[in-house]
Amino acid sequence: MTNHECGWRGIALLSWQLLLVIVADVASGQSVVQLRTDNGRFELMRNGKPYAVHGVGGTDQLELLASMGGNSIRTWSTDDLPELLDAAERHGLTVCVGLWLGHERHGFDYQNEAAVLKQLEHCLAAVERFKSHPAVLMWGIGNEMEGDGRNPAVWYAVNHIAREIKRIDPDHPTMTVIAELGEDANKLRAIERYCPDVDIVGVNSYGGIATLAERYRTAGGTRPYIVTEHGPHGPWEVEKTEWDAPLELSSTAKGTQYADGYRVAVAEQAGLCLGSYAFLWGHKQETTATWFGMLLPDGSRLAAADAMSRSWTGRWPENRCPEVTSLSVDRSHPLKPDEVVHARLTATDPEQDALQVQWVLRSDAGVIGVGGDAQAEESMFADAVRVTIDGVEVTIPEGGGGYRLFAYVRDGHGGAAVANVPLYVDAPRKAIPAPLAKLPVLVYGDGKITAPYVPSGYMGSTDAILMDLECSERPQAGTTCMKVTYAAADNWGGVLWQSPPQDWHGEKPGGLNLRDAAAIEFWVRGEKGGEVVNFTLGGDGDQLYRDTAKAELKEVRLTNEWQRHRIPLAGKDLSRIKTGFGWSLAGQGAPVTFYLDEIQYVAE
Numbered sequence: 001m002t003n004h005e006c007g008w009r010g011i012a013l014l015s016w017q018l019l020l021v022i023v024a025d026v027a028s029g030q031s032v033v034q035l036r037t038d039n040g041r042f043e044l045m046r047n048g049k050p051y052a053v054h055g056v057g058g059t060d061q062l063e064l065l066a067s068m069g070g071n072s073i074r075t076w077s078t079d080d081l082p083e084l085l086d087a088a089e090r091h092g093l094t095v096c097v098g099l100w101l102g103h104e105r106h107g108f109d110y111q112n113e114a115a116v117l118k119q120l121e122h123c124l125a126a127v128e129r130f131k132s133h134p135a136v137l138m139w140g141i142g143n144e145m146e147g148d149g150r151n152p153a154v155w156y157a158v159n160h161i162a163r164e165i166k167r168i169d170p171d172h173p174t175m176t177v178i179a180e181l182g183e184d185a186n187k188l189r190a191i192e193r194y195c196p197d198v199d200i201v202g203v204n205s206y207g208g209i210a211t212l213a214e215r216y217r218t219a220g221g222t223r224p225y226i227v228t229e230h231g232p233h234g235p236w237e238v239e240k241t242e243w244d245a246p247l248e249l250s251s252t253a254k255g256t257q258y259a260d261g262y263r264v265a266v267a268e269q270a271g272l273c274l275g276s277y278a279f280l281w282g283h284k285q286e287t288t289a290t291w292f293g294m295l296l297p298d299g300s301r302l303a304a305a306d307a308m309s310r311s312w313t314g315r316w317p318e319n320r321c322p323e324v325t326s327l328s329v330d331r332s333h334p335l336k337p338d339e340v341v342h343a344r345l346t347a348t349d350p351e352q353d354a355l356q357v358q359w360v361l362r363s364d365a366g367v368i369g370v371g372g373d374a375q376a377e378e379s380m381f382a383d384a385v386r387v388t389i390d391g392v393e394v395t396i397p398e399g400g401g402g403y404r405l406f407a408y409v410r411d412g413h414g415g416a417a418v419a420n421v422p423l424y425v426d427a428p429r430k431a432i433p434a435p436l437a438k439l440p441v442l443v444y445g446d447g448k449i450t451a452p453y454v455p456s457g458y459m460g461s462t463d464a465i466l467m468d469l470e471c472s473e474r475p476q477a478g479t480t481c482m483k484v485t486y487a488a489a490d491n492w493g494g495v496l497w498q499s500p501p502q503d504w505h506g507e508k509p510g511g512l513n514l515r516d517a518a519a520i521e522f523w524v525r526g527e528k529g530g531e532v533v534n535f536t537l538g539g540d541g542d543q544l545y546r547d548t549a550k551a552e553l554k555e556v557r558l559t560n561e562w563q564r565h566r567i568p569l570a571g572k573d574l575s576r577i578k579t580g581f582g583w584s585l586a587g588q589g590a591p592v593t594f595y596l597d598e599i600q601y602v603a604e
Contacts, residue, residue, distance in 0.1 A: 029134035031094075032171045035199050035224070041271035042224035044173075046094070046137070053137075053275025054312040055096065057229055059084055060282040061299060066091040068305065069312035074228060074277040076100060076143050078126045079448060085135045094137035096175070096228075096277065097130060099123045099161070101142035107458045107465060107495070108145075110153035112487075115466045116160075122470050123161050124168065131169040138172050139165055140202060140228070144179040149187035155194035162197035177202035177228045181212075185219030192222060200274065202228035207237035209261040213269045227276035230261045231294075231304065235287040235368045243333065243424045245366055245402050248288055250324040250419035255303025258294075262311045278308050285377045287368050288404060290418050296408070300416035320350040321415035327407050334426035335396045341423070343392040345407045353411040359385040359392055363432040364402035364422060365509040367500055378404075379432045379509075396423070399430025431544050434576040437512040443497060443520075443581050443599040444469075446478030452510060453580035457496030460584070464488035465495060476523040476562045476597035486585055486592045494584025496539075503578065506539075506546030511578035517601040519566045520551075520581065526558030527593035532585060533558060537567065539579040548573040558594055569601075 034045045044051045055072035056065060059080075062073070073093055075084065077100040088095050102108025102119060109115055123141070130136055141161050146154050162174040176198050181188045191201055201223060205212050209230050216225060232254040235246040249257070258278060266276045283293035290296075294304040303321045310316050325346040335341065349355055362378040385405070386393045394405055403423040410416045442450045447470040449455065458465055464487040471483035486493050499510040520537055538550035549572040553565060581599055585592060 029089075030132050030171070031134045031136060033137055033173060034171075035173050042274065043271075044274045051137075053096075053226060053277070054308075055275060055277040056281035056294070056308070057277045057279045058281030058294075060295060062087055062091045062093060064299075064301070065281060066093060068309035068317065070308070072096060072137055072275075072277070073281070074098065074140065078130070081126075081130060085130065085133045089133070089135040093135065095135050096138050096140050097126070097136055098140040098143060098177075099126060101145040101158070103145050104147050104151070104154075106454075106456060107462065107467065109463065109466060110151060110157055112466055114485075115468070116153075116157050118468055118471075119157070120161055120164065124164055125472075127165050127169050131172065136172055138200070139169075139174050141165075141174060141176040141198070143177045143228075144204065146178050146187055146190075149178070149182040149190055152190070152194060155190050159195040159197050162195065162199075166197055173199040175200035175202045175226065175228075177204060179204050180208055181215055181219060185215060188216065188219045188221055192220065199223060201225045204229035204279075205261075205265065206231060207233040209265045212265045213272065216272070224272055224274050226274050227261075227265050229279040230258070230265070230276055231279045231292055232257045235291060241333070241422050241424070243366075243402060243422075245364055245404075245422040245424070246287065246368065247422070248291055248420055250327065251290070251302040251304065251321075251417045252323045252325075252419075255307040255321075258304045259307040259311055262308065267311065278304065281305075288364070288420065289362065289378060290406070290420065296416050296418070299414070300410055301414055302416055302418065306415075319353070319411070319413045319415060322347055322349040322353070322355055322409045322411045322417045324407070324409060324417045324419045327405075327419040327421050329394070329405065329421055329423070332421065333424035335423060337396055337398045337425065337427050339396045341394045341396065343394055343405055343407075343421070345392070345409075345419075347407075347409045347417060349411050351411075351413075353413060356410050356412070358408040358410075359387065360406040360408065361385055361394060361397075362404050362406060363509065364404045366402050367508055377435055379435065394423075396425055398427070399432060400425045400427035401429050429544055431576070432509050434509070434511045434513040437514050437517070437601065439516055439601060439603045441512065441514065441517070441601040443601070444482060444596065445598050445600065446475070447480035452499035452512065453497035454499065454501045455495050455497050456501035457498045457504065457579070457582070458493075459495065460493035461486075461488050461491045462493065464491075465493045467495065471595065473595070474525075476525075478597075481595050481597040484583065484594050484596060486587075488587055489590050490587035492584065492586045494534075494582060496536075496582035497580040499578055499580065503545070504541065506541030506543035506578060509545050511545070511547070511576045511580075514569070514574040514577050514601055516603055517569050517574060518604050519568050520599070520601050521564060521566045522581070522599040523562050523564050523597040524556070524558060525562045525595050526560055527595070529558060529560040531558045531592050531594050532556065532588065533592075533594060534584045535565065535567065536582045536584070537579060538577055541578070545576065545578065547578045548576045562597070
């Protein structure tokens with residue numbers, strides 16, 4: 001055999017070995033996602049093929065999403081991620097994995113080196129755990145954690161995470177997500193300056209989406225973007241009534257906004273924009289019960305879902321959603337209790353399907369959501385609406401303030417439409433009952449904060465307080481617990497779980513009716529033992545929606561082992577608990593660290 005023949009056989013053997021490695025990688029399911037640049041044009045490549053993101057934010061009804069042309073979902077954290085990744089893979093979907101970062105408005109301190117390092121460790125642990133799953137598309141580092149974008153420490157932390165991710169997982173791009181580009185695009189400029197290891201800029205854009213691409217280019221963006229949230233104009237961007245209630249478009253009109261936003265900011269920006277994640281594939285209470293959802297709670301599609309399907313595939317679904325042309329009332333304000341208002345709805349269906357209409361009157365707190373913070377559902381008045389031969393009659397409730405009349409239209413084929421009209425009652429305000437809680441109510445457990453209570457009420461020496469919600473140091477249950485550090489040696493500090501956030505005196509509706517709760521239970525341990533901490537629920541507000549009770553467990557001396565504590569609630573008026581939990585402590589001569597887990601209201 002000649003040297004030449006030996007050389008070619010050696011190359012052939014090496015080629016087969018490389019082929020076997022590639023086949024083995026494919027068999028193992030490892031995906032490779034790269035950002036390709038060609039003459040200033042960007043393209044996302046997944047396993048060697050171009051990949052335009054046709055995505056949504058949310059995790060509901062993945063089979064329906066795939067059938068409508070969607071190919072990706074976005075999360076905001078790693079909660080329930082193993083099951084979600086597997087489900088996405090089964091339906092041929094990818095996942096932009098969100099790595100939650102602390103928000104300064106929630107008390108996270110980006111000048112606190114220990115807190116920032118712990119956050120980094122949590123993110124990298126998630127990357128190490130999930131990087132080999134075939135459904136992973138990219139890493140979304142934070143969501144709107146930047147505030148006004150003017151704190152360089154936030155951007156240093158983001159880039160540090162991105163740099164370390166690229167070291168341990170070079171096969172998936174990094175992205176950070178901001179709320180719009182900022183004043184004079186200062187957020188984008190900060191990313192350009194401080195975040196060289198971030199591959200993609202994620203932008204949540206609603207009312208400004210029509211000019212997003214132009215503003216992005218003008219500001220000198222040098223990397224591609226993905227529209228990570230888009231949909232209807234937000235409640236902070238629309239006209240309001242005389243009593244300051246934001247005017248919500250019908251789901252039909254919102255569908256047009258979804259489609260128009262996608263067209264101008266995504267479809268027409270090939271080479272700069274890599275795709276989008278429409279918000280929200282599901283439903284949630286944010287300002288109203290229907291403002292952002294693309295689906296209803298029963299799974300019915302709204303026009304936004306149909307509009308995005310057409311944007312992705314070029315064709316409408318076989319059976320389209322019904323359409324609301326108008327919803328009106330003969331009088332909207334000022335109304336009096338027991339007054340009767342007549343409503344009129346005009347709705348059609350593209351396939352001439354028979355339509356069913358459901359009418360619902362809800363209270364309207366007038367709370368405009370901030371950053372997606374949890375909100376309690378608005379109260380419903382089931383007996384206020386009566387369908388008559390001549391139309392619909394609404395009997396105005398006793399309490400003054402804002403209300404909304406909703407009309408839900410369904411076609412019997414999975415399609416729906418919804419619209420609402422605000423009403424205002426000129427009468428003394430009457431507290432709208434808090435929704436009755438179904439026990440047990442988990443306030444915190446395994447790294448999760450459960451609606452409606454949010455740890456937003458920082459008190460005392462707030463700069464000394466750090467709360468790590470996903471601490472892995474000896475949790476009592478599950479995989480994580482809460483680590484609380486008070487870094488000062490003197491003064492005092494504490495945090496209250498509030499509903500809604502920052503409502504200290506009971507000025508706004510919120511909270512839960514916990515009348516069936518016998519106690520609140522929680523597990524706690526000290527880092528060393530001997531730490532003294534106070535625990536509380538309820539409060540002393542003086543406004544209409546104040547807490548109806550207060551209970552405390554004072555000066556609890558902790559051990560370094562988990563102990564379960566219980567605050568009995570028998571005999572208390574629990575009809576509205578706005579402050580679901582809280583802790584406080586006085587300075588103890590040195591920093592104090594303790595741990596909490598499984599905080600919940602129980603029936604027995």
